[in-house]
Structures are given as structure tokens and as C-alpha cells.
Amino acid sequence: MSHSETVGVRQAQKQRTRQALLDAALGLLEEQSLSSMGLREVTRAVGVAPTAFYRHFRDLGELGVALVQESLASLHATVRAVLAEQAGAEERIDHTVAVVERYVREHPAHVRFIARERHGGVRAVRQAIAGELDRFATEVAAALKVQPVSVGWSDEDVRMLAELYVDRLVMTASAFLDVSDGEGEDSERWRAVARTARRQLRLISVGRRHWHDAVS
Amino acid sequence: MSHSETVGVRQAQKQRTRQALLDAALGLLEEQSLSSMGLREVTRAVGVAPTAFYRHFRDLGELGVALVQESLASLHATVRAVLAEQAGAEERIDHTVAVVERYVREHPAHVRFIARERHGGVRAVRQAIAGELDRFATEVAAALKVQPVSVGWSDEDVRMLAELYVDRLVMTASAFLDVSDGEGEDSERWRAVARTARRQLRLISVGRRHWHDAVS
DNA sequence: TGTACATCAGTGAACGCGCGTTCACTGATGTAC
DNA sequence: TGTACATCAGTGAACGCGCGTTCACTGATGTAC
Numbered sequence: 001m002s003h004s005e006t007v008g009v010r011q012a013q014k015q016r017t018r019q020a021l022l023d024a025a026l027g028l029l030e031e032q033s034l035s036s037m038g039l040r041e042v043t044r045a046v047g048v049a050p051t052a053f054y055r056h057f058r059d060l061g062e063l064g065v066a067l068v069q070e071s072l073a074s075l076h077a078t079v080r081a082v083l084a085e086q087a088g089a090e091e092r093i094d095h096t097v098a099v100v101e102r103y104v105r106e107h108p109a110h111v112r113f114i115a116r117e118r119h120g121g122v123r124a125v126r127q128a129i130a131g132e133l134d135r136f137a138t139e140v141a142a143a144l145k146v147q148p149v150s151v152g153w154s155d156e157d158v159r160m161l162a163e164l165y166v167d168r169l170v171m172t173a174s175a176f177l178d179v180s181d182g183e184g185e186d187s188e189r190w191r192a193v194a195r196t197a198r199r200q201l202r203l204i205s206v207g208r209r210h211w212h213d214a215v216s
Numbered sequence: 217m218s219h220s221e222t223v224g225v226r227q228a229q230k231q232r233t234r235q236a237l238l239d240a241a242l243g244l245l246e247e248q249s250l251s252s253m254g255l256r257e258v259t260r261a262v263g264v265a266p267t268a269f270y271r272h273f274r275d276l277g278e279l280g281v282a283l284v285q286e287s288l289a290s291l292h293a294t295v296r297a298v299l300a301e302q303a304g305a306e307e308r309i310d311h312t313v314a315v316v317e318r319y320v321r322e323h324p325a326h327v328r329f330i331a332r333e334r335h336g337g338v339r340a341v342r343q344a345i346a347g348e349l350d351r352f353a354t355e356v357a358a359a360l361k362v363q364p365v366s367v368g369w370s371d372e373d374v375r376m377l378a379e380l381y382v383d384r385l386v387m388t389a390s391a392f393l394d395v396s397d398g399e400g401e402d403s404e405r406w407r408a409v410a411r412t413a414r415r416q417l418r419l420i421s422v423g424r425r426h427w428h429d430a431v432s
Numbered sequence: 433t434g435t436a437c438a439t440c441a442g443t444g445a446a447c448g449c450g451c452g453t454t455c456a457c458t459g460a461t462g463t464a465c
Numbered sequence: 466t467g468t469a470c471a472t473c474a475g476t477g478a479a480c481g482c483g484c485g486t487t488c489a490c491t492g493a494t495g496t497a498c
Contacts, residue, residue: 225493225494225495254484254485255485255486256485257483266484
């Protein structure tokens with residue numbers, strides 16, 4: 001049975017080791033930055049020989065780039081769903097903040113990794129994150145453009161607005177993270193961050209609706 | 217002549233060495249992050265023995281905290297001056313962006329350091345930066361509060377707005393930086409960043425003026 | 433002003449340690465017939 | 466199904482290297498009288 005329906009025991013095991021390296025690295029990166037993490041630290045955490053690392057990645061930068069994909073893929077998909085909704089501005093804002101909130105709760109290490117390495121010491125990783133956020137902004141821009149409020153907006157201004165929103169989402173995620181590792185279960189501060197995030201998005205939304213009154 | 221008018225040769229020399237360590241570290245941090253930089257790297261760059269480091273700082277984290285003060289002090293002062301201006305919204309936005317622009321041109325390494333270590337791997341430095349930005353937001357909030365547009369605004373909402381502005385300034389500085397080390401003299405892209413920054417601040421300003429139409 | 437003693441910024445040798453990378457290897461999985 | 470050979474993920478020893486930190490030191494600066 002050498003069908004290609006099963007990937008093969010060997011390849012499956014290789015994937016498992018690769019994923020173990022990614023998971024271990026993500027864990028270690030909660031406490032340090034990519035450029036200070038050691039290759040041997042990662043392999044030690046997984047329980048393989050240091051040299052096994054080279055069967056999967058050329059160096060830690062390459063592993064970092066893989067983590068960028070993993071980190072942003074799921075958030076990307078979820079936010080896209082919210083963008084596609086036919087809903088009022090208020091409702092869309094509430095959903096967006098709720099989605100970000102859930103994402104931070106479920107994937108705190110991924111969020112921390114992105115926040116930390118977005119301006120971190122490894123060029124390849126910075127570029128990968130910038131690329132992803134750029135694609136993200138492009139999608140947001142496309143979604144904003146088809147909304148009735150955007151009639152009369154230049155592409156440049158829609159793009160400007162999209163970047164404003166994307167930056168806000170990243171800052172909001174980062175604010176949730178700060179709260180979550182500040183104290184254990186301070187749901188008071190957590191809800192305050194959500195409230196502030198909603199108001200900030202709302203203020204931007206108000207600015208958007210009255211943009212042409214002001215500019216023209 | 218043991219007047220206290222002169223600091224003393226010994227103390228003056230100590231200050232000079234300390235500053236040399238800070239300068240060398242800031243230079244090295246253009247290419248890497250604080251947690252991956254070595255103590256010996258810094259002393260080597262200055263031209264002193266590794267052990268001399270301990271006469272000035274307990275460890276690299278303490279040096280990092282000193283760099284935070286140095287990095288934010290001048291920007292802080294300049295932006296404060298803009299905030300104090302009695303001017304129209306448009307004019308204040310233009311000045312603010314111009315000030316940030318100049319700051320990035322004159323102190324690129326300081327800006328990079330703050331952007332990188334804001335979410336970096338050294339807790340003490342993260343906290344120092346968060347503390348400074350918090351004080352910054354408090355000042356911005358105070359300045360916003362006395363403006364006529366803020367009549368009827370709760371303190372919480374003024375604070376929310378202030379944080380929105382401060383985050384914007386940091387993101388703008390970071391965007392200027394990305395352009396400046398992307399290419400050598402691409403003044404086209406540089407001006408595009410300034411344009412986008414002004415428009416984003418303007419949009420927030422519009423939102424602010426119409427906030428109460430929308431919320432109440 | 434001169435002398436005797438105290439301070440302390442910077443030195444240089446020494447330490448043990450973990451790092452990234454190389455290399456030839458092993459043995460289970462895969463493939464051809 | 467069985468056999469003979471190829472592939473290749475993971476191994477383990479070995480390497481040279483730069484790291485952070487300790488310690489007793491030196492010699493210029495500071496201070497007391």
C-alpha cells in the first residue's frame with residue numbers, strides 16, 4: 001500500500017518533530033526574545049539532539065518566520081469573517097473587540113511573539129510580520145471600500161483608514177496581553193481594556209463618518 | 217580649591233565613561249536587541265576593560281533603563297511645547313508631525329531602541345518605557361482637557377483619547393524609521409508617511425469634534 | 433604649600449560554562465524487483 | 466510476500482569561542498592637617 005493517501009510514517013514523524021520545535025520555541029519566547037534564544041535551548045526543551053534542529057530549519061530566524069505564519073493565520077481568518085459581516089458599525093466594533101479578546105486569551109504566546117518581534121532584532125522576522133500586516137491592511141481596505149460610508153473616498157484615504165484600524169487591533173491585543181500577565185484574574189482591568197478599545201474604534205468610526213464634512 | 221562648583225576631575229571622568237557606555241550600547245542596539253547584546257561587546261566598543269562596566273551599572277538591564285530616560289526625555293519636552301501652543305487643530309497636527317519627523321531624523325537610534333524594547337525581552341526596560349509613555353499620556357490628557365472641544369467629556373474619555381494620540385505618535389515615529397532604513401534618501405516615501413500621519417491625526421480630531429453628536 | 437593617608441575608577445588574569453556548527457554514524461522507513 | 470539496496474531523521478562526540486563574573490591590583494585624584 002504505497003498510496004499517497006498516507007503521508008508515510010517517516011514524513012509524519014518529521015512533521016511532529018518540527019511542530020515540537022515550534023511549540024517549544026514559542027514557549028521559551030514568552031520569557032525572552034528570538035535573538036537571545038539558543039538553538040540548544042529549543043532542542044533541549046523538545047528532547048532531541050541539537051543537530052536535529054538542522055533537519056528542519058537553517059537557523060532560528062527561519063524558525064521565527066515559520067512562527068509568524070502560524071501566529072497570524074488564525075487571527076487573520078477570524079477577523080476576515082467579522083469584516084464580511086453585514087452589520088451596523090456598533091455591532092462590528094463589538095464583534096471585532098470580542099474576537100481580539102478571545103484570540104489573546106487562547107493564543108497569548110503567539111500575540112506576545114508578534115508584538116515582541118515586530119520591531120525585534122531579526123530582520124527576516126520583522127519583514128515577515130510587516131508583510132503579513134500589510135496583506136491584512138489590504139484586506140481591511142477592500143472590506144471598508146465596499147461599505148456605503150466610503151463613497152467619495154480615495155483609495156489612498158481608505159488605505160490610511162485601514163492601517164489605522166490594523167494598528168489599533170495590534171495595540172489592543174498588546175494591551176490585553178499586558179493586563180493578562182500583570183495579574184492573574186483581574187477581570188476588572190481586562191474589561192476596562194475592552195471598553196477603551198471599543199471607544200477608540202468608535203471614535204475613529206465617528207471621524208470616518210464626518211470626514212468629508214470636515215475636509216471638503 | 218575644594219569648592220563644589222567644579223564636580224572634580226575624577227567624577228567628571230566617571231561621567232564621561234558612563235556616557236561612552238550608553239552611546240556605544242545605543243549604537244550596537246541598532247543591529248540587535250538588548251537581551252542579545254553582550255556586556256563585553258559594549259566595553260570593547262568603548263575601549264575599557266569588561267570589569268569597568270560594573271562601576272556604572274549592575275547589568276545591561278540597568279543600562280537599558282538609563283537609555284529609556286535618555287531616549288524619551290527630549291521628545292517629551294518637545295511635544296509638551298507643541299501641546300502648550302494656542303493654535304487651531306490643523307496647525308497643531310502639522311506641528312506635531314513635524315516634531316516627530318525631526319526627532320526621528322535626529323535621534324533614529326533612540327527611536328529604534330524604544331520601538332524595539334517596548335515589547336522586548338527585558339522586564340525592567342519594558343516597565344520603564346511603559347511608565348514613561350504613561351506619564352506622557354497623562355500630560356497629553358491634561359492638555360486636551362483644557363481645550364474648548366473637551367467640554368462635556370468625562371476624564372475617562374479624555375484619557376482614552378490621549379492614549380489614542382500617544383500610540384499614534386509612537387506608530388508614526390516607527391513608520392518614519394522603517395522608511396529611513398529601507399532606502400537611503402527616498403524622500404518620496406518619507407513625505408508619504410508624513411501625509412498619512414497627518415490625515416490619521418486629522419481623522420481622529422474629526423471624530424473627537426463629533427463624538428457627542430454620535431454618542432448621546 | 434607640603435606631606436601622609438584614603439578613596440575608588442579602571443585593570444587584567446582567571447574561572448567555568450553553554451554556545452553554534454562539523455562530521456561520520458545508525459537504524460528505521462521506503463522502494464525496486 | 467520476500468529480499469536487497471537507498472534514503473534520511475535523528476545521534477553523539479568533538480571543536481573552538483566568547484560569554485559574565487570574581488578578585489586582588491594600581492595609580493591618579495581627593496582630603497586632612
